[in-house]
Amino acid sequence: MMDLLTRPRPPCPACASTDVLPILYGLPKAGVKGSMLAPSPDDEVALGGCRVAPDAPAWKCRACRHGFGTLAERSPGLFTE
Ligand SMILES: [Zn+2]
Numbered sequence: 063m064m065d066l067l068t069r070p071r072p073p074c075p076a077c078a079s080t081d082v083l084p085i086l087y088g089l090p091k092a093g094v095k096g097s098m099l100a101p102s103p104d105d106e107v108a109l110g111g112c113r114v115a116p117d118a119p120a121w122k123c124r125a126c127r128h129g130f131g132t133l134a135e136r137s138p139g140l141f142t143e
Pocket residue numbers: 074075076077078079123124125126127128
């Protein structure tokens with residue numbers, strides 16, 4: 063999970079900004095509470111809610127708010143058949 067914060071992020075296809083956040087889905091509350099993400103999650107990640115689907119956007123542009131990419135593309139191991 064934490065590797066999402068350090069791995070290379072694709073630039074926004076809409077505005078070419080590199081100010082892109084990984085969108086996290088289905089985070090268990092226990093995993094967030096007390097972690098370093100808790101104080102200001104918006105600074106490092108975007109929260110996508112509980113819906114986890116292979117075609118859900120994986121990245122969010124902080125400049126234009128465009129969501130792009132897919133979870134299946136970002137994390138192929140998440141959706142093995
Ligand atoms: Zn953008």
